[in-house]
Amino acid sequence: MKLLMHMCCAPCSTYPLQLLRSKDIEITGLFYNPNIHPIDEYEMRLNTVKQFSKLVNLDVKYIDDYMEDKWLNYKGLEYDRCRMCYSIRFEKVAKYAFENGYDAFTTTLLVSPYQKHDLIKELCEMYSKKYNILFYYEDFRDGFREGQKIAKELKLYRQKYCGCIISYNERNNK
Numbered sequence: 001m002k003l004l005m006h007m008c009c010a011p012c013s014t015y016p017l018q019l020l021r022s023k024d025i026e027i028t029g030l031f032y033n034p035n036i037h038p039i040d041e042y043e044m045r046l047n048t049v050k051q052f053s054k055l056v057n058l059d060v061k062y063i064d065d066y067m068e069d070k071w072l073n074y075k076g077l078e079y080d081r082c083r084m085c086y087s088i089r090f091e092k093v094a095k096y097a098f099e100n101g102y103d104a105f106t107t108t109l110l111v112s113p114y115q116k117h118d119l120i121k122e123l124c125e126m127y128s129k130k131y132n133i134l135f136y137y138e139d140f141r142d143g144f145r146e147g148q149k150i151a152k153e154l155k156l157y158r159q160k161y162c163g164c165i166i167s168y169n170e171r172n173n174k
């Protein structure tokens, strides 16, 4: 199976990559996370994915399309920001997978116990139908700690907040 794996960041990619490779799945990564705030943090995460891809010999595609202005002007931001944030990413990933001849897509967001797992699954299934491309679902959360350990061993940068400006402010207000 040719699988396109959306990568939210390098540390969250470690365990899913290890598990999927053990199943002989052919994996290509895709970095598309356009609302990480601030831009320095965005670049840090993108560069860490580049560093990781070299270390583990993973082919990664990049959609380097920073969209913070659009994000900040979105009216429903306070209420359903994660739905919007996931939707923007998964729609792009599903469409990219379909247009570029992959058999399926998945996302490393499924590894994190801090993410809205059921919402991620629901939205991926929705875009799977819309773009007629299989969604490869796996609950990677059992491997979250192991993945963080691998990230530490590889000396990867590990961020302290989810990504958007609201999660950034929440972290700073703690």
Ligand code: SF4
Binding pocket: 081, 082, 083, 085, 086, 162, 163, 164, 165, 166, 167
């Ligand atoms: S908290 Fe995380 S998933 Fe939710 S909107 Fe912010 S970056 Fe996206």
